[in-house]
Amino acid sequence: MTSSSPSAVSEDSTSLGLATWSNEFSLNWNHDAPQGVDVSLFRPSIPPVVSQLLSGFDPINSSFTLPELAMLPVDVVLAVSDSTFQEIPIVQDEDNDPEGVRLLLCPTPALDKNAKSNTLPFVLHCYSQWALARVFEPLKLVYTMRDQVITHFSSETTRNRTILIANVMDTFAKKLAIDDSRKTILNHLVLDVQQSGAYFTATPPSSVPNWDRQNAMHTLDSMLETFSLQIATQSISACIQSLDYAAPVFRRACSEPPEQPVNLANILLQSNLNLRNFAIFDIIQSITTGRPTYIRYEVPFSLELCERIYQVQDSIGLRWLHGFPDQFILLFAWIISLCEVPRAGNNAELVTWIETNLPHIKIAVDDSGDPVLRIGRMVVQECWRFAVLVFLYMVLGQAHAHDPRVIRALKGFMRLVRGVKPGRNPDAYLFTPMSVAGVAATEAQDQDTLRQRILGVRECADPGTVGNDVVLELEDIWARARDEGRPAVWSDLRIACFRVTGR
Structure with missing residues (x-):
């Protein structure tokens, strides 16, 4: 029988927050440069947020005007009228949609180019194309996405932004990249939500906590959609x-008082998608850049808790x-928290407990859908299991890339x-x-494989994208x-991130 918690770790240590990984929030906040990196080489800055770029912009009225800075290209679909209507392409080849996602989200309408009512079908079509291009299992998302789009479209305050987002999605889905026109739109959208976030953060919390959390979640919703x-x-x-x-918007949306850490397990097990989404992004950005997490988390961990998360994967999971x-997000966070425990990395029993129980963490595999896609999805999730091992040995165990355990974990990943x-x-x-396992790659063959596979993804091939930066x-x-003349160690990732991004 497998133990559900390591005997060598006290109950208190399994719920340690990331005490030294928290930060005071400031729009000018930045992490210190890693030791040995010349800060003068980089001058990152947060540009001023443009005030109300899209205020007064009514995309349903063809007579709208925009500030000169925010003028949009003429091919952007803003309304369904003689001058701005864009036909929804009727895709005959369904090879890129073997699971029928497009039909579920947006049945192809018989379009009248003069009917304003066709704007919503166009937007739904764009979102369906985006889901096919970017979502891991789009069948799980289709109904939630449809309901959210309809809700946003029915609101005067969010309709304009939804239409602009749809235009960016449409171009990306067709080319797996966006042109200069859509880059301009996206930059405006980003500045707008950043301004909203800054304004909300600067506003004192409401005397009614639930009301303040609802406002925070509403603001976070817009920010993460653009993200x-x-x-x-x-x-x-x-x-x-x-x-x-x-x-800081996410932190205001959490129920814990500001002086307390946020319980990560509660976030992963609750129904609000945006809270779960941000927490996952926060952990992922930490393990892929070597930077601290933004939020101080309380991280309980056990196999029973992993089982609870597994049981709700279909209803609230974000896999x-x-x-x-x-479950692996929770484990990554727990490993990070253990790094704050004195001598935890030297505790061989603890490391053994994690590596022994890692295979017992069940991963949900959808039996429906296209079988070829299902195989690929299974490989992705099993690769994460080996990435956890690399992270465990190199971060908690402070091993270098030539450590036999690291070599063995990387070999499984590459296989x-x-x-x-x-x-x-x-x-x-x-x-x-x-990006996690690659830190341990020392053989030229493995490095070539990782380089080719990442750059083979269309959006990773362009400089100035996340995937290209990873390479x-x-x-x-x-x-x-x-x-x-040495093996890589985990701290090399933090230095590399700073050298590439200036952050």
């Missing part, structure tokens, strides 16, 4: 900047959105990667665990370790 576009099209630095703004198993053919599925969802970080780690 989903950023992680597909913009740099790591730009994404981190948006998290700078979103983190279907990003391909990150929620899975090479076991599936290169392609959008699964590679579009593999480059994140690759630059890995190249920096590999080159420095090679030039200095």
Whole structure:
């Protein structure tokens, strides 16, 4: 029988918050540069937020005017009228949608180009195309996405933004990249939500806590929807900047008092998608950049808790959105918290308990849908299991890349990667665990495989995107370790992130 908690760790230690990983929130906040990095090489800054870029903009009225800075390209679909209507393309080839997501989200309408009522079908179509291109298991998302789009579209305050987001999604889904026109739109959307976040954070909390949390969650909703576009099209630095703004909003949305850590397990087990989404982004940005988490978390961990998360995966889990198993997110956070326990890294019994019980953490695999896609999704999630091992040994155990345990974990990871053919599925969802496991890659063959698989994903091939930055970080780690005649260690990732992003 497998033990559900390590005997070598006290009950208190399993719920330690990330005490030294918290930060005071400020729009000018930045982490200190890693030791040995010349700060003068980088001058990152947060640009001033443009005030009310889209205020007074009515996309349903063709007579709208915008400030000169915010003028949009003529091919952007803002309303359904003679001058601005764009036909929804009728896609005959359904090879990119073997699970029928497009039909579920937006049945193809018979379009009348003069009917304003066709704006919503266009928006739904754009969101369905985006889901096919970016969502790990779009079938799990389809009804939630449809309801959310309809809700946003029915509101005067969110309709304009929803239409602009749809235009960015439409272009990305067609090209897996966005043109200069859509980059302009996205930059305006980002500045707008950053301004909203800054304004909310600067406003004193309401005397009614529940009301304040609801306002925070509403603000966070807009910020994270825009953030989903950023992680597909913009740099790591730009994404981190948006998290700078979103983190204090998230903290106001949590029920714990400001002086207490946020219980991560409660976040992962509750129904609010935006709270779960931010917490996952926070943990992922930490393990893939070497930076601290934004939020101080209380992190309980046990196999029983993993089982509870597994049981609710279909109803509230976010594995279907990003391909990150929620149980592993919790385990990553727990490992981070254990790093704050004196001598925990030297506790061989603790490390053994984690590596022994890791195979017992069940991952949900949807039996429905396309069988080929299902195989790719299974590979992605099992790759995360090996990425956890690499992280465990190199972070908690402070092992270097030549440690036999690290070599063994990386070998298992690479065997899975090479076991599936290169392609959008699964590679579009593999480059994140690759950024973790890649720190341990020392053989030229493994480095070449990781480089080729990441850059083979269309949106990762463009400079100034998250995926491309990941490759630059890995190249920096590999080159420095090679030039200095030593194996890589985990702190190399933090230095590489700073050298590539300035953050």
